[in-house]
Amino acid sequence: MTGRHAGKPRLIVTIDGPAGTGKSSVASQLAKRLDLDFLDTGAMYRAVAAVAIDREIDWQDHNSVVDVAVDSDMHFDFSTDPPELIAYGAPVTRRLRDADVTGLVSSIAGIPGLRRYLVRQQRMIAASHPRLVTEGRDQGSVAFPDAEAKFYLDATPAVRARRRADQLRAAGRSVDEAVLCREIIERDRSDSTRADGPLMCADNARRIDTSSLSLEQVVDVLEKLVRLSGAGVDPGTGGTGEAVAESGSVRFVSPGVRADRS
Template sequence: MIVAIDGPGGAGKSTIARRVAERLGFLYLDTGAMYRAVALWAVRTGVPLDDAHRLEQLAVNAEIGFEECGRVVRLNGEDVSTVIRTPEVSAAASRVSAVPGVRRALVEKQRLAARAASVVMEGRDIGTVVFPQAEVKFFLDASPDVRAARRVKELEEKTGEACKESVARELAERDQRDRSRAEAPLAQAPDAVYLDSSRLTLEEVEERILQAVRDRTANGKEPVR
């Protein structure tokens, strides 16, 4: 089974997807972290962010792995869980993710991962491009203020500092780029359930997604991996 959770940055996708995956015993895949990892590699090696060919080669060759249900992200064996969340890498990831060749390379890695196990996958084009056939699809959203506050909290926990005004501006700019890019723009799949998490607790969001999964199983119980 494939559970697809799409939505803009700061909507709570990673937290919810991880909780749902742990509850179900499914594989969890943070596709945004994959683009961040490629962006980090590009920044470190001095690959220009407008060099589509070299960026695609990085994406093809990158060995990206997840441990502890996505809490640890590894790039070529190195734990990059914290550094990929810095503002510099976030800005680079937004540009890298718009490169068609990079998207094709990482989508292939994402599809390969889902062949081996049931998966909860979150990103911006999972239900529309990566797995349009996913059995359960959600588009998770929240108000701009709530999203900015969540991202600030995340950055403070990971890096120790964050400016809400800067974060809000970066999220708005990222939204514009994601929704307007030619290759796999951010959009709600026609058959996805829209869920605004602004006034919902984590437990409430989690339960709504779990109920949708139960509804897709024959006996109404949570599936096992």
Template sequence: MNSSVCIAIDGPAGAGKSTVAKMLASKLGYVYIDTGAMYRAVTYQALTDKINMDDTVAITQVAEAIDLSLKVDAGGNTRIFINDKDVTQEIRRPEVSKNVSLVSRIPGVRIILTRLQRELAAQGGVVMEGRDIGTQVLPDAEKKFFLTASVEERARRRCLELQQNGYPVEYDQVIRDIILRDEIDSNRALAPLKPAPDAVIVDCSGLTAKQVVNMLLSMVSGG
């Protein structure tokens, strides 16, 4: 596989994008870029600074001001840093998940982070995942996939992930949050969540991450 290739993976919350993208990048020897984590980082910082989530100007200023970086650790995991502080775990807190869609629909924030994401992908050899990679960030990506699953399956996965990370959550609340996030992400005016016209749609319901990765690998290797 040509190392200059860019692979875009999009999909709704809880579809397994991060796990699949990370595994796929590892298999290919590519760099994994989690764009959702970048929006979470801005959200985390805005919450830390006690900024009202309706104050779009102040949140955009946060995105402009913070020194946001992604670093790969010895285990191949991507770590998220704000001003040299590792916030990889903090950005997964439920309160960040609840507010990240509000932050990600702010045009100024999207412009700032899209520019950074394109810079990260400029050399190719990346697997980038998010919600608008194939449609907005990397519209010329050689391979595009849109991962989805039933809302019940996505809620179950997200609930398990949060509980494993030490955040006590209830399934009913998680499914409500996912439905609301789907609505916000799909209906925002700028860069809404939707498959790119040339993306391959993969329903991950009932499939393991390994099965999905093998499916994508066969499509990537097949040209």
């Protein structure tokens, strides 16, 4: 390990949860506060979906999807903030939220061979960036079961649909929240029942309901918990996380309890 993390112990923080719980934003902000690197694993699946679409690969041909993922030499450029995702030598980050990619990513993410390949890639990234906040759906349960700190973010489908609708409206798109809510419920069902890397609350993970919390409040709580855990960071003050936790706004569930399904 070189650079700003030289001589420091490994610290892997996993943040899992369903779509619309704020995982990416929380993970990115938490990484900045703790001076850790940030890995968005959902972007990896979206990138595979994007290159499969652009190269007219039939997603039902699982071997071809895995082949295109390997051939793309997909990797993150950690010299940028946030890290830029590169595939076939070109940045793909701007493509990842396009409607066609969003519509395909759940199916792509269910391909067992692809999941196994990307988990290997994620572990390789962690080997070279061992002080890392990584978010996804199977980070604490499959990719990094021995992570130093594990969290599972949750929120009601209605809240998650509203958040997604706000994002789309900000981008100038008209949306139907009821349709979004149904899509989220179906995505949860698909993600939680797939054979490889199903969506679940990992053993020893802290589950946090973000339904009534702001982004800053969630980051405050996670920062406080990581600092108090003694997992290789200064205890610090952890923002206002302690007050938020004491107010009852954050619901913690015993380690290993699976998230509720709607």
